[in-house]
Amino acid sequence: MKKIFLAIVIIFLMGFSQVFAVSTHISYTKNFKSVNKTAKIVVIDVNNQNIRPNIGRAYDKIAAAQSLKDMANKKKTDNNKVIGAINGTYFSAYDGTNLPYGTIIENGKVVHIGNYGSVIGFTSDNKIIIDNLNIKIDGYINDKKSYYAWGINHPREEKDAIVIYTEEYKDAISSIGGKAVIVENGTVKYIAENKDNLWVSQNGFIIVFNQDVSYLVSRFKVGDKVSYDFKFESKNIDQNIESNINWKDVKLALGAGPSLIINGNITADGALEGFWESKINTNRAQRSFIGYTFDNKLVMGTVSNANLKEMAQICKELNLKGAMCMDGGASSGLYYEGKYITSPGRNINNAIIFTEEIIK
Structure with missing residues (x-):
């Protein structure tokens, strides 16, 4: 009887170990x-x-x-x-x-x-x-490095901040006190100054330049091809x-x-x-x-x-x-x-x- 019981226990444990494995x-x-x-x-x-x-x-x-x-x-x-x-x-x-x-x-x-x-x-x-990890953003106008950005999808109050908003940011965006470059399908659609209630379109992004760096928007023209990429620095x-x-x-x-x-x-x-x-x-x-x-x-x-x-x-x-x-x-x-x-x-x-x- 003990041998039978032991055999049953061994079979159970083998089955359990296989499931766990x-x-x-x-x-x-x-x-x-x-x-x-x-x-x-x-x-x-x-x-x-x-x-x-x-x-x-x-x-x-x-x-x-x-x-x-x-x-x-x-x-x-x-x-x-x-x-x-x-x-x-x-x-x-x-x-x-x-x-x-x-x-x-x-x-x-x-x-x-x-x-x-x-x-x-x-x-x-x-x-x-x-x-x-540190991530840097380089921006390009007509394939030439022409601007930079502080971050992605995070509003900043600093007067010299530059922020890119992508289609994942599903809230209204403000350029009050600054300017914004609105990009759709990789090209500049229009430029907004001191505007509120801006929204990112599908396959688009918006670059907001706060007050002290808004002069950089003069580098952009409607119809320009605009992009950005990232540099990853692992410590x-x-x-x-x-x-x-x-x-x-x-x-x-x-x-x-x-x-x-x-x-x-x-x-x-x-x-x-x-x-x-x-x-x-x-x-x-x-x-x-x-x-x-x-x-x-x-x-x-x-x-x-x-x-x-x-x-x-x-x-x-x-x-x-x-x-x-x-x-x-x-x-x-x-x-x-x-x-x-x-x-x-x-x-x-x-x-x-x-x-x-x-x-x-």
């Missing part, structure tokens, strides 16, 4: 005695090409806020299922504008630039990179080494920070990455993190009442090659298999969402 994702809770913290963790094997990372933007806008659950479920289709999601970058949650602060790259297109903290990026075949990962992930190949990215681990080494220095608030750099708070292993598995999770150094230690013990903080506090949220593992305390601006194709 082929699973593309798991969720678990782990206590880290070194820092006396418990983390809620999701691991997703993005080496499986049926799994895709997605950027969730609240109501598909730049400046809005929505629940993490609703953003995630919007990515569900007849051909895929939502595995999980984690809250994204910092945003202006208290002034009503709901503008993001971090870098956002979606479908290979830069739709917002942060130039602080750290950024996680994914290539078309799901290879992952985390580093401090720690040499872009000239062929085996390294190159930012120009990244199709999806989200920036927050501070970084916790880069290239296997603990970083966790908020001041060095442009953060000045103690609630980010030193205080304990609810935290979210995302990272990847040396064999390119995605790891994301949340930890209660932790500081930056404790988060870095947790990620080190998880043997992560790269890791970074996402927005924390009330924004911190983790969603898995249709349920909250950690419930955010407010609506958020953006998220990273993982879907898996349904094999029929």
